[in-house]
Amino acid sequence: MSPSTPRPNRNWRRRCAVAVAIAGTVLATTPAAHAAPADPAALGTKLAKAVTADNINRHLIALQRIADTNGGTRAAHTPGYQKSLDYVAGRLRAAGFDVSTPEFTYNRIVVDAATVTAGSVRAVPLQMTDSVSTPVGGLTGPLVAVPVDANPGCQIEDYAGINATGAIALIKRGGCSFTQKQLVAAQAGAVAALVYNHVEGPGYGGVDPAQSKIPTAGLTTAEGLALTAVAGTQTTVDIRTHREMTTSRYLVTQTRTGRTDNVVMTGAQLDSIPTSAGINDTGTSSAALLEIALKLGPAPRVNNAVRFAWWGAEDVDKTAAGFYLKSLTFEQQLDIAMYLNSNSIGSRNAGYFVYDGDNSTGSVGPMPYGSAQIEQAFVRYLAGREIQADGSNFDRQWDHSQFIMAAIPTGGLYAGSYRQKTPAQATKWGGTAGVSFDRCHQQACDNLGNVDRAVLDRNADALAFVLGGYATSTEDVNGVPAREQRAQARAAVALKATTLGGAE
Known part of the structure; x- marks a missing residue:
């Protein structure tokens, strides 16, 4: 060049x-x-x-x-x-x-604690979105397993014969919303609710924030069955999250x-x-x-x-x-x-x-x-x-x-x-x-x-x-x-107007 x-x-x-x-x-x-x-x-x-x-x-x-x-x-x-x-x-x-x-900003959920301990059984719960958190150090009480039927833990009758006062309620998923399950558990006297999955995979979910009464978390099916086997054991649940404003794109x-x-x-x-x-x-x-x-x-x-x-x-x-x-x-x-x-x-x-x-x-x-x-x-x-x-x-x-x-x-x-x-x-x-x-x-x-x-x-x-x-x-x-189609419609209207004009 x-x-x-x-x-x-x-x-x-x-x-x-x-x-x-x-x-x-x-x-x-x-x-x-x-x-x-x-x-x-x-x-x-x-x-x-x-x-x-x-x-x-x-x-x-x-x-x-x-x-x-x-x-x-x-x-x-x-x-x-x-x-x-x-x-x-x-x-x-x-x-x-x-x-x-x-850019946009959103309230990111940050996990501060996620543990369930029942004797030798350990689980990593997923706190339900909009659930209240436990105090620092968690909540401790006897683990009670709610009987499994088509709608487990969905009505207070499911707790008949169970002393759930001060307990950790263990409930199988299905039959009603997570919000309903924790409301009924709270009505029975439970201090926390653990809902284990009815299919493979993690126990993701959420509760209505206006009706969140007790800390509620999800578990896998395997975690739920392992805990069911040790029902009655003193159990500690520590689930805590906080929201943090975060910027992304x-x-x-x-x-x-x-x-x-x-x-x-x-x-x-x-x-x-x-x-x-x-x-x-x-x-x-x-x-x-x-x-x-x-x-x-x-x-x-x-x-x-x-x-x-x-x-x-x-x-x-x-x-x-x-x-x-x-x-x-x-x-x-x-x-x-x-x-x-x-x-x-x-x-x-x-x-x-x-x-x-x-x-x-x-x-x-x-x-x-x-x-x-x-x-x-x-x-x-x-x-x-x-x-x-x-x-x-x-x-x-x-x-x-x-x-x-x-x-x-x-x-x-x-x-x-x-x-x-x-x-x-x-x-x-x-x-x-x-x-x-x-x-x-x-x-x-x-x-x-x-x-x-x-x-x-x-x-x-x-x-x-x-x-x-x-x-x-x-x-x-x-x-x-x-x-x-719009052009054809306009042409038809114009043609009609021309025709009518000629007739006059």
Whole structure:
């Protein structure tokens, strides 16, 4: 290069790199290109075909390695989460997306004590969210095992013949809420309640803070059975936590094409629990969403803009999703046509669940208008793959609950977690009845070996297909048709006006 030849600057190089990246995405085009076809299935089919299990798996490998080199976790307050966020942001920016990673604050639960000691038996309890704590040093009393029936510890009659005054109540999970179990135990005179799981896995759960009477914690099935064998032993329970305001980040990006006043938004939780790499929960949904975004590209041929989000700190009272929605005005929230969520979509003993948008399970409660239509969009796609989906009575603690509370139409996918697969479900979907959908849910074994990649591929295809359809038209959800349909309607009105004018 001669001295007189202009030297390319860094911005020029960056623009070239972005242009190459955009050219590599199968569905991308320039913002001035023609809109997507009016048939919603066309874009959805193309996107589902472009999203492959191999590429999603590569993202999972990245998340596993990030966890392995950061203390085995990707929890929202840890370097593992920040590096997970950096990985997603880096892949998106390299593809040409404009990425933002706003800060949010949340009340992180910090464990101060977690022990149960009954003679030679030791257990590590999980204090129920919003349960009162024990005093420093714990509470001591005789261990009483509540008889097991269909509804153990759910009514005061279950304590008939048991002297529970000053005791530690040991109760099997099931039949009623954790709140109810500890209320009844307190009524019987117990000073603490231990609820052991009825399926494999840790005893996660929560109680209503307004009704928390005695310290309550969850145990695994094995811990519960071991303690049952030493019932009557003087037992000490020490469970204490405190809340600590913590700052973290989430990630949001949006296509540069499509209507910005009728945005199709989709998101997934990115962080794990502190004791796990979280590869099925939450890696599978985050990895699938990343691959869908990369294949869609930053400037695709869509009628409606698509907004992607990766959240942190899902299982607390101030989630990233809630923080994000509160940062929007009502008018900005109106710009969001719907929200599509996914969670644990590669479970090894999988079920095929779609979020219950029409309350057909009778237990979800009123949903925003349009949610039932989203549910049916997923159901129809899976039926086309010869998969009969069930409505899911989903967990209201998940990120999407924030959108439901904002009256934004919501739907999504779920392959099951700690609950047991029923014989009917095993007949319908295969797998093993009487075993959890995900035996490693929120445990250290939730790693790369805890993913059914065929299930993950089907669910990723379903999400891609439905997303592509709504990026074309949201008419069945909120009455906003595809651009071509609006143009045809305007042309028909103009033609009619011209005809009438000529008749006069």
